[in-house]
Amino acid sequence: MSAPSAVTDQDRLDPPPVDDDGDGDGGDDGGSGGWWAASPPWAKVVVAAGLALLLVAVGVIGGIALGRSTAESYGPAEGSIDVGFLQDMTVHHGQAVEMAVWARNNTADPQVRQIAFDIESTQTAQVGRMEGWLTLWGRPLSPPAGQYMAWMGMPTATMPGMASPEDLARLRAATGRELDVVFLQLMLRHHQGGLPMMQAGAADASVPAVRALAQSMVASQSAESATMTQMLAERGTTPLPAPADPHAGMHGTHGG
Template structure:
């Protein structure tokens, strides 16, 4: 009969072997995992598809953030309804773009400059990473505004945000190589232009200029 004392060292040996096997398996997975270049049909790192998916995901994330901020600071049902629409639409589109990046084997973020795929040189300023994005100072103002002031500021910031987003989408619709990006970008253009027109009317109805 095997004693408890003899079982102890043997158990440690088996445990060590299991840990070693798992570690080797993880290393092999990392080594053998197909690279992005080996993913059939994957767009290149410098493509409009990858650049647009990354940049528009960041752009959309800020639109969602601003919409959440005003949703909690307004009593205007029309503004709250618009905020909900933007949250739902752009969060969903952002999820699609991040999913495509993963499918293509491309990281969600990169050290490449924003808008490089459009041939633009962008210098981030006060937290604004791309054209149309609100600065940190403007976001702080939105977080502290109330009532009509919050509504007007949100509508103005989002109009600028949408205008730049529509221009980016227009560029991607014409230069992307994948059906996914061309289709999504082409649909964004009229949708965002429609909301820009809606927000102009909402500002006018509240006695404010765009």
């Protein structure tokens, strides 16, 4: 009877030798099973962990690259009616909110405080939606300098109805009834100036949600304009001259 072969614990754990060089001798490492089998356990753990981290890193880098490559083509293009309307109206709303916050904080008239609060809350929420869409599409939140209303075929440095720095200084310096009147006059003109842009967005934007938002702006600001006109009459004064309609003679430019 032949003597039993000595089998060590390491032999039970290691895989059979691998003939790396094809000469049938089990490789040139003395039959150890190759570099993987000959590696200590701690080295195998390190290699496996490193490979897993490498795969994760590749996935992350690939995801970022894919996101960047698709973001540029996702949603309406830069210069489109949708993007231009949202960019311009975000800026337009920003000034309305600024004036409304000042009036709400400084008036003693409950009616003025209420309409200022309504304008502030409504337009702040709308700005959030518009900036959210622009960010999702990878578009700037405002148009290039001097290019307001370019999407309507009439680029300008100042949108209709916007209060001038002098107007804003007059609002901040006013008190009492004068504050209320200046606020109502400036905000009414602000609404009137933005109306043609909102109408164009409601008629010609390609994204249904943008058209719906523009139409809701038309409805809410038309109602607020009627209320402010009445409030001015009740306070014995009249509105400022309305801004010129930028669409005058150009109604075929944007299709509306």
